[in-house]
Amino acid sequence: MENILSKDLDPKFKFDVEAYPGGENIKLCYACGTCTAACPVAGVNDDFNPRKIIRQVLLGMRREVLSSPMLWQCIQCYACYAKCPQNVKFRDVMKALRALAVKEGHVQADMAEELVRLEESMLKLRRDAANLLVADRPKYAALKQRVDECLASLKS
Ligand code: SF4
Ligand code: SF4
Structure with missing residues (x-):
């Protein structure tokens, strides 16, 4: 597993996500994993893990999250949104992360x-x-x- 260096973490990241439309509730997550269990993409791809993506955002792993192809694998289906006990609305968090990925030049604008x-x-x-x-x-x-x-x- 890759080591995480504190110098590479961006403590502002979670606040930037929170400020984007769709990202408002990200800090409410208490890491129960219900979203991952409900997600059809996680069902066919062990590497796709909504709970982990949220942890990475909260830790400040800006570059890892925004440059990851995982952001674009979500099919925007609402399964995580419907099941979350904390109303995190992870589907919408994904939209916020995608918008940030485009804005910060990690993927092409189209x-x-x-x-x-x-x-x-x-x-x-x-x-x-x-x-x-x-x-x-x-x-x-x-x-x-x-x-x-x-x-x-x-x-x-
Ligand atoms: S279901 Fe909600 S509270 Fe649980 S890990 Fe997913 S986003 Fe966090
Ligand atoms: S909206 Fe995305 S992350 Fe949420 S359950 Fe559907 S595919 Fe998974």
């Missing part, structure tokens, strides 16, 4: 728009796959194989 386009493509793929699953199993199997190959190639 990142949010590109994600919307990607999500539209994913939804169309899911729609077509579901149609094939009902109507044409061999074509569905061929599509699934191509998707699996594509995912495997991203890991290699």
